[in-house]
Amino acid sequence: MEAPADTADAATGRTYTVQAGDSLWKIAEAMYGSGARYTAIFEANRDILDDPDRIHPGQELKIPDLED
Template identity: 65%
Template sequence: MGLFDFASDLGKKLFGSEDEAGDKLKEHVESDNPGVKDLKVEVQDGVAKVSGEAESPSAFEKAILMVGNALGISSVKAEEMTVQGEPAVEPAVEEVQYYVIQSGDSLWKIASEFYGNGAKYQAIFEANREVIKDPDLIYPGQKIRIPKQD
């Protein structure tokens, strides 16, 4: 599963039909705007097509994750998205890994696995603040960013 592929049968229910999906997903991203302007979202057959300008690679990634982690979205296409005016077809300009949450996971457990110290779960939470609203409420199938630790 790449950054742009998601589990369509998992996630937060944000829309009832594809007719309203684009507007609802746009509202969702804009409610916790990670740094994207002129955002547009269209959905057809579970595929979300996003466009707009992200102020940074992490803003781009967060917008993709916010859209993709919605129930009913199987993939996100971002060919028309830019990062600081440059095409953003390749994610992760900064060093970051992605992780799909498994049953039984907690941010503490994930931090222990990636950083060797569960107490560093806060770094994962901060890197995903727009995607994860509560560090105690994550769900299997949700895709998150794991930032590199110095």
């Protein structure tokens, strides 16, 4: 997966617009270097996601900063 071009740093943090073929695992790999951190993205987006395996192109996801 290429580095996402549609992330934005704003006062509320980064966002990512889901593309066809994306999964939370792939997005986490691109953003954090580890797909296993997909749960951080899922938890930050519980208001729009019910299932981490069901994301859809066009959804705008919040990408939280991770605390080490």
